[in-house]
Structures are given as structure tokens and as C-alpha cells.
Amino acid sequence: MRKQRIAIVGTGGIAASHARAVTALAERAELVAAVDVDLGRAKEFADKWNIPATYPSLTDLLAADRVDLVHLCTPPNSHVPLAVECLAADVDVYMEKPPTLSLDEFDKLVAAEEKSSAQVACVFQQRFGSGAVRLRQLLDDGVLGRPLVALCNTVWYRDDAYFDVPWRGTFDVEGGGPTMGHGIHQYDLLLSILGPWEKVTALAARQARPTQTEDVSMALLTFENGAVASVVNSLVSARQTSQLRFDCANATVELEHLYGYKNPDWTVTPAPGHEEIADAWSADLPDVPSGHTAQLAAILEAKTAGKPTPVTLAEARNTLELAAAIYASAFTDKPIRRGELAPGTPYAQRMGGPGAPWSA
CATH class of the missing domain: 3.30.360.10 (Dihydrodipicolinate Reductase; domain 2)
Structure with missing residues (x-):
């Protein structure tokens, strides 16, 4: 069985948990790339986890390397544009929480997944x-x-x-x-x-x-x-x-x-x-x-079997x-x-709606 080629995008604190999970499943997966806007930090992370390639952007990674699964470990406001870029390239995504900043943004991700042969799994380990x-x-x-x-x-x-x-x-x-x-x-x-x-x-x-x-x-x-x-x-x-x-x-x-x-x-x-x-x-x-290892194991099993990768966007939306x-x-x-927060309404557009009472 071919090992899944995995890249980690965003090499801050939580990225170590993802690298540890891939390393623990070395018979089924391998880390092939690390991506960070701070290329020096990406290289330091790659040295620590024995990752062969580093890139300053996801765009550079997708253009230069073949990957089966991208772990998104960046700040939450970057999740959707990066995940959409992966989906456009038909590359599966394993995305840190919270998956998006709003329900409206989440539904944009659902629409992008529907157009792709790839899937998004959300980190709910x-x-x-x-x-x-x-x-x-x-x-x-x-x-x-x-x-x-x-x-x-x-x-x-x-x-x-x-x-x-x-x-x-x-x-x-x-x-x-x-x-x-x-x-x-x-x-x-x-x-x-x-x-x-x-x-x-x-x-x-x-x-x-x-x-x-x-x-x-x-x-x-x-x-x-x-x-x-x-x-x-x-x-x-x-x-x-x-x-x-x-x-x-x-x-x-x-x-x-x-x-x-x-x-x-x-x-x-x-x-x-x-x-x-x-x-x-x-x-x-x-x-x-x-933990991340248990969920990643379930994702790899699902990918091998051709089944939806857990946790699906439908589950995460709930x-x-x-x-x-x-x-x-x-x-x-x-x-x-449930279902009351319709698209375009204040709390679907933004978690805090017009703002917390104490922000006035």
C-alpha cells in the first residue's frame, strides 16, 4: 500500500501535534513538505521532523510537489482560502479548528468541496x-x-x-x-x-x-x-x-x-x-x-477504503x-x-454578530 504524502502548512505550535501523528503512522504516511510564510521557521520545523522540502506558500507547494493530504495549521482566518486552493487542486485537507470564522464562510467551503474530487476533514480529535x-x-x-x-x-x-x-x-x-x-x-x-x-x-x-x-x-x-x-x-x-x-x-x-x-x-x-x-x-x-494520531488513522483508513474522511464538513457544520x-x-x-441562523443574517456572517455587549 502506497504511503500517503503529507504536507503541513503553518509550522506554529499546533503543527508539532500533526507531525507527531504522521510520524506515529509512518507505515501509512510520510511528511514530504513544510510550508510557512516565515521560510526560516519552516526550515527549522523541517529539520526537527526530518521533512525533505520547505516552501514559503501553499501555491508554491502545489506547483512543485505531489501531495495527497494537506494539514492546515494556520490561524483560523486563513483556513477557507487555503482549503479552497487545495480543493481546486483536488488535494484532500485536514483542517485545524475552528474550521471557519462563520457559518457563511463555512458554506463557501462546502460549495468548493462540491466542485472538487477532494474532501475536507476537520480536526475534532x-x-x-x-x-x-x-x-x-x-x-x-x-x-x-x-x-x-x-x-x-x-x-x-x-x-x-x-x-x-x-x-x-x-x-x-x-x-x-x-x-x-x-x-x-x-x-x-x-x-x-x-x-x-x-x-x-x-x-x-x-x-x-x-x-x-x-x-x-x-x-x-x-x-x-x-x-x-x-x-x-x-x-x-x-x-x-x-x-x-x-x-x-x-x-x-x-x-x-x-x-x-x-x-x-x-x-x-x-x-x-x-x-x-x-x-x-x-x-x-x-x-x-x-488525539490527532487517532483521527489521522481514521482518515487514512477512510482514504484507503474510498469513504468520506472523518470529520466531514456536514458533521463539523452541526x-x-x-x-x-x-x-x-x-x-x-x-x-x-438549529437552522434559525439563515445565510446572510448577522450571526451567520460573524460569530459575534454586531458585537459583544461590552464592545459598545
Whole structure:
């Protein structure tokens, strides 16, 4: 089986996670190029990861080298033009979060993908650890019973200096605060478990940080399957943790970690009379941590099989629409239903709509 030729575009901090994932899957993929507008930084990155070629732009890469998959690790405001350029060249894309800065921009990406033979996969790596895979399996098989209540907390800490990077904490370049840039991984995992959301009621606040966006948001969700959930995203929480809890008819399943989980981070508490669920959870459970490596492995398997590369744009849009709806609900002080944010309306054009209340 031919190895997939992979290029990394943008060699800042998150690029190392992508390089590590490709290296871990060396029997199926190889890094062939690094791209950065700062060519010196690209060469330094290439030396570290033994990458043979460097380029100052994606255009130069596509003109000079054959690649099967481009990992986009650039700031969020550059994702769409770079992804569209890859799609025009029929090259698959694995794109960091958040995929786009708005729903309208996302739909432009969908239109570009429809014209291409290539596909875009969005980085939502928390879906791919073995615990999340087992949880979806047991819910699909009816073992856990109907999902009833869920909690999703991404309560992290970022100090004032974190926002010294010019594009952080802005709607126009980063797309938002912790709702877009931090908690999105956890509630994407929540949505991958519970399916399409139906309605959200939210609030957002700027409690402490020097940012144009929120540093805290809280939301109440209802789902098409009848489940209800709360979602908290924070950057002002000294004891950092990421938590998910699913109370189902037959058991409670909980996850607590920080930036990535392994099997021991999950606990299962069967309801009385359903003790067999503990065995169903642990029976032959693979030991696959969440992370870029797990998702990239799934992408490479899908490419080999000729199947859609996970996470597809259709799946990612459900998550991004929730982010937009949280802002819309928080800033307009009213509930928002899925599908309500029509193209061209303020919160489809921009996550923060006309702007946060504190920006006036």
C-alpha cells in the first residue's frame, strides 16, 4: 500500500501535534513538505521532523510537489482560502479548528468541496479515542438505554499574557473566545454522542481577561432525541479540567481529563439491575488515546477504503452552528433553534454578530 504524502502548512505550535501523528503512522504516511510564510521557521520545523522540502506558500507547494493530504495549521482566518486552493487542486485537507470564522464562510467551503474530487476533514480529535467509540457503540446498541442528561465542562485557565498574541481573543481573526477556540472540542464530542441539537439558551461574559470576546460562556441545550445538556466554556478557572457526563436510563458514563483522554479517564456507573454494563464497557476495549494520531488513522483508513474522511464538513457544520447559536443567544438574550441562523443574517456572517455587549 502506497504511503500517503503529507504536507503541513503553518509550522506554529499546533503543527508539532500533526507531525507527531504522521510520524506515529509512518507505515501509512510520510511528511514530504513544510510550508510557512516565515521560510526560516519552516526550515527549522523541517529539520526537527526530518521533512525533505520547505516552501514559503501553499501555491508554491502545489506547483512543485505531489501531495495527497494537506494539514492546515494556520490561524483560523486563513483556513477557507487555503482549503479552497487545495480543493481546486483536488488535494484532500485536514483542517485545524475552528474550521471557519462563520457559518457563511463555512458554506463557501462546502460549495468548493462540491466542485472538487477532494474532501475536507476537520480536526475534532476527541471523537476518536476508544472510550468515545465504545460509548457511541453502546448507545447505538441500546445497552445504555436512552440518554437523558449530559454535562459538558471545559474549564481552563489562560492568563492575561496569553492574549498578547494579536489575533487571540478576537472575532475577526480567531472567531471568538473559549466557545470557539477551546470548548469546541468537548462539545463536538458531546454532539457526536447525542446527535443533532435542537435549541440552545446561552449567556456569555467577559469576567477578567483583556479580550474583545467572552472569557466564559454557558449554555443549555435540548436535542432531537429528547436529551438535555449544559455546556460551560471558561478561561478563568484555576483548576483546569475537561469533563463530560452522560446520564442514561441504564448507566452514567463520565470522562474527566484535560487536553486528551485515555481509557482510565472514563468511569461507568451502572444503574441498579444493570450491573452487566460494566463488563459490556470493558470487554476487549482497545487502548486508543484521543488525539490527532487517532483521527489521522481514521482518515487514512477512510482514504484507503474510498469513504468520506472523518470529520466531514456536514458533521463539523452541526458543531460550528452550535457555536454561532451560543453567541446569538447570549448576545440577543433569546433561545436559538438549529437552522434559525439563515445565510446572510448577522450571526451567520460573524460569530459575534454586531458585537459583544461590552464592545459598545
